[in-house]
Amino acid sequence: MANLQSIFPKAVNTYGEKFDPLRNLWRNVLITALEDALGRYHTNKNYGISRSGGAKLAQSYFTEPNSDFKLVCTYAGFDHEYIRMKAKKYFEQKRKENEKEDLSTMQRQWVYKSN
Secondary structure (H helix, E strand, C coil), X not given: CCCHHHHCCCCCCCCCCCCCHHHHHXXXXXHHHHHHHCCCCXXXXXXXXXXHHXXXXXXXXXXXXXXXXXXXXXXXXXXXXXXXXXXXXXXXXXXXXXXXXXXXXXXXXXXXXXC
């Protein structure tokens, strides 16, 4: 399960909050959407969406303005603009890390083939 606290530290203030099962339900909706956006736990069951395509589609839920996201964030007790900003930064960071990893793999393959 994705740790919402580590990705959105200022958005999740569990200290001093009273237990609210409905708020927790909506927070879990966001966590599940985040896991989908990160490509975790996704299995392609012939729905016509590839693993990377499904993750990109799920990322757009966080990055593109939409009323559903705003409503879920409101029910979860979060500021939707703050969550969107943090999600965009996080996805960009992950994209850059993946590009570096791909580049280093390509370089190793190139050096190996040149020998």
